[in-house]
Amino acid sequence: MSNSIFTVNDCKTIELNKITDARGNLTFIEENRHVPFEIKRVYYIYDVPAGSQRAGHAHKELFQLMIPIAGSFDIHLDDGFEKRSVHMNRPYLGLLVTPMIWRVIDNFSSGAVCVVLTSALFDEQDYYREYDGFMDAAQASRGQLITPAAQTLAIP
Secondary structure, three states: OOOOOOOHHHOOEEEOOOEEEOOEEEOOOOEOOOEOOOOOEEEEEEOOOOOOOEEEEEEOOOOEEEEEEEOOEEEEEEOOOOEEEEEEOOOOEEEEEOOOOEEEEEOOOOOOEEEEEEOOOOOHHHEEOOHHHHHHHHHHHHHOOOOOHHHHOOOO
């Protein structure tokens, strides 16, 4: 597991560059500049049926930047001690989700698309897929010093 312990408060909204002119808007993302990690994988979530949820897991080491490319959705964050929800609806704003944060994504609008940039390739061993196992790990980490993400990871 990561040497740092993260909380829901370390999950930050990152404003991406937005270039606007008469032809429309353009937003670009550069690793280690706009996102505080090397981008190893990109995937997207779309065509989510009304009332459905996505995610429902936590990662041990992985950092993610979640961006609402189209439409809107809610991301619910849980570090085992505190919970927080973020409504995502601007394609130039991404949510940095740190390791050891349980996340659930729901309330997808019609046509919503969520693009996710990750700090590592897919690794099933990095997942907590059962909430009870995640809570056990989060509770076990309680005795460790909580280090804000900003000290470990350069957040723009």
